[in-house]
Amino acid sequence: MPPHDRRAPPGRRMLALPTVCPCEAIAPGTLLASLVALVAEVARHDAAALPVLRRGAGEALRVTRVLLAFLEEVREAAAEPLPDASVLGLSELHVAMQKLRFLLADCSRRGARLWVLMNADLVASELRVVLCSVATALDVLPADVVGASVEAGELARLLSQQAWRAPVWPDEDDGRATRSVRSMLALFRSRATPHAEDAMMVLGRVGITSWCDCAEEAAFLEAELLDRLEDGRENDNDLVLISGLMAFLVYCRVVLFDTVDAKKADAAAPGSRPASSCAAWTSQEALQCPISLELMTDPVTVTTGQTYDRTSIKRWIKSGCRTCPVTGEKLRSTQFVPNVAARGIVEQLLLANGTPLHEQQSSKHRCAVDKTVSAFGPAAAGGVRLAVAFLIARLSRGTPEEQKKATHEVRKLAKRNVYHRACLVEADAVPWLLHLVSSMDASVQDNAIACLLNLSKHAAGRSALVEAGGLGLVVDAVNVAAKVEARQNAAAILFYLSPNSEYCQEIGRIPEAIPTLVRLMRDGTYRGRKNALVSLHGVLHGASSIGKAVTAGAVGVLASLLPGDREDLANDAVALLARIAEQPAGATAILASSELVTSLVDFLGASASRSGKDHCVALLASLCLHGGDKVVALMGKMTALMPALYALIADGSPLANKKARWLINEIHRVYEQRQPPPPVAPPAGDRVIRV
Known part of the structure; x- marks a missing residue:
């Protein structure tokens, strides 16, 4: 008998029935x-x-x-x-x-x-x-x-x-269950609470018996919703029903099930391995893209036989590199072949961990998430608000176990839906989550920080966090949170707050804020360093903040990231150094290391990133501006600089072109000033004695 968890082939939507008609000439x-x-x-x-x-x-x-x-x-x-x-x-x-x-x-x-x-x-x-x-x-x-x-x-x-x-x-039972669902959606529209017995009858009819089953159904509907929004189908009539069913499942998951059960092993097809055991026979490291070092969500194979994530290898080729990143061989073609086997393994691995593949976000997916700013229909709005009210009650007055489940639910609820975030902020979830940041339970603390990260993506959520006095707690979490992931998420919260200058000033006034981010840049994992880099870039708006970063040793830490094998970290490090060099104290700290200046010149010539070149040439210009003719003369002696500057004049962005021209003119000016004056010819008629 076939398994009952069969998923549709890639590219086919549920209840769509594509067929291939046999050839007329077939035997x-x-x-x-x-x-x-x-x-x-x-x-x-x-x-x-x-x-x-x-x-x-x-x-x-x-x-x-x-x-x-x-x-x-x-x-x-x-x-x-x-x-x-x-x-x-x-x-x-x-x-x-x-x-x-x-x-x-x-x-x-x-x-x-x-x-x-x-x-x-x-x-x-x-x-x-x-x-x-x-x-x-x-x-x-x-x-x-x-x-x-x-x-x-x-x-x-x-x-x-x-x-x-x-x-x-x-069947008659199917019709009865369908009518019950529509009746409960009508109750949601009027903000009335449905009877638990009716909801359990519907769930029992379709075989949903646990929290995990409920979450799986909600994840499928969420993927369907986002797929339709990605395709530009905002006016699809099914969106109202899908959103209503999602709200119904969220309500059932939150209210009817007391515990978050572990993912159960699924039945496997003959000759295949169960999804739940996928992690036991497949190394997750083997499924990471060699370029991004992240799990491949769309693996493709190039002409050398190596497999990469489609987005990463396309970015690699677009930057001008026509070689295989692993083997160094020249790519005979830029066409990719989808690696269906690898994609299936990745899907099974994510399923085993209870994570849908859709969580690996693309820019198109993020655009679809932005379209969820309002609920698709009053039933969806009412169901979500009822679930949120229940969760806030558990956060504020629940037992430790109830708070643990509530933070987990809030984290899932706010992950990929803007309307859900708005409902949570309006229900005053932020102060209660801040209270739980100091929880002694590591998982509660981790969930609370992740919830705050999701809510900080909403303007009202950022305002609520600052007004509740949460900046100090977030900075402390970057430094002392129990889990590494929690520290990384806390740093990401600061990044979402950094576009607001008032918030940046508040963060800068916290004594431990900038030193904490510098330590995370130095000692954190890849994601932690990435979050610390972008967060610190936003926080360093004023001279005082730049001075604190210099005192905390930011320049030395950033210098250590330049020769690394992660180009994105190197680009972020150069961007942050450019921000630091805008102030005289920052430029002086950078110029104190001649090796760093040499590394920056080498980076300018070798970087394949357009933005990286822009930041690097701006950084070198700031160093010359604050360092004077002595620094300009030093730049002129570096043989690798002039070819890189002329290349930017030919192919760089308008900003890089302007900076490169200024640097070349300054180098020529200083060089001409330092040349000895030409000899003066003696007046005619004077006798000259040659030695």
Whole structure:
């Protein structure tokens, strides 16, 4: 029996039924063999195991098994090769069976059970169309095929009768559950609380028995919502229903289940490994992109056979590099081949960890998240507000275990939905989360900081955090939070606060703020260093803040990042050095290290990043401006500088072009001033004595 967690093939949307029509020139025997294999695969499904539409799917499978017996009889009884005229009917059967295979896979898919329930009428209609196609195909098969034997003829008549008359409409229990869901959505619209018994009846009907099942269903609907928004389908009528169902599942997850259960092992298909054991036989490091060192969400293979994440390798090639980053070989082509096997392993790994692949965000995905600023319909709005009110009560008055679950729920709720963040801020979640930042429970503290990070992406959330006096707590969390991830998230909060000059001044006045970020840059993990770099860049707005960064040793730490193998960290380090060099004290600290100045000149010539070159030439210009002619003369002696500056004049951005021209003019000016004056010719008629 096939597994019940089958996911749709990449690129296919739920309840979409793409098919491939066999070629007209195909040999009838080849087509029959392929059709028998396809029908046998479909017939192995078990309708009793489906959460919804059991009767309709059972009727369709009964017809499929009769069709399988008919085709096998035809194959055995045919004394001669099948006539070419049979291709039309066999092709129609092949297309119908492809659609039925997709339908049954969608109906048995874990995570999409509630969505299938609410689309039961559509699924029943598609089943009806498939069975009618089977009956029609039998009518166009040649008589010598249908009557290849007595048994074949009897099976054909039975098959035709059953295909035309099969009752495939939804079950009564499915209809009752669907009406209950719509009734509860109506209660959400009026801000009324539904009865727990009604919600549990619906969940039980589709086989949702745990918090994990509920979260899986909500994650599927969230992915569907964001996929449609990414495609520009903001006016899709299904968005209102999807959002309402998401709110219903969130409410059930928050209110009806007291504990966050661990991810259960899923049933695996024959010959394949279960998703839950994926981490045991696959190294996560092997699935990291060699360029970004992050998990590949869209792995592709280049001509050298190496696999990279599509976004990373495209950025690599766009920067002008036409070699393989791992082998150094020249790429014969810039075309990529999707690595389907690697993508499947990544999906299983993420599923085993309870993380949907959609969490790996792209710019297009972030744009879709921005479109969730308002709820799609009053039912979604009401359901979310009821769930948020319940969570705030648990945060403020719950037991330690209830607070632990509530922070976990708030973290999930605010992760990828702007409207959810707005609801949490309006419900005064920020002060209670700040209170839990000092919790002795590491997981509660971690969840609380992650919640604040998500809420700091909202303007009202940033304001609420500052007004509640949370800046000092966030800075302390960067320094002393129990988990490394919590310290990294706390630094990211400062980054989201940094665009506001008033907030930056407040952060700068905290004695430990800048030294803490400098320590994170020096000792943190890759993500921690990245967050510290961008946060400190935003905080260093004034001379006093730059002086504190210099005193804390920021220049030396940044210098250590330049020769590293992470180009993005080096670019951020140069950008931060450029900010520091804007003040005389910062420029003096940078010039104190001749090795750093040499490294910056080398970086300017070697960097493939356009923004990195812009920041580097601006940094060198600031050093010359504050250091005077002595520094300009030093720059002029560096043989690698002038070629890099002329390259920027030819191909750089307007800003880099302007800075490069200024530097070249300054170097020429100082060089001309230091040349000895030309000899003066003696007056005519004077006697000259040559020695």
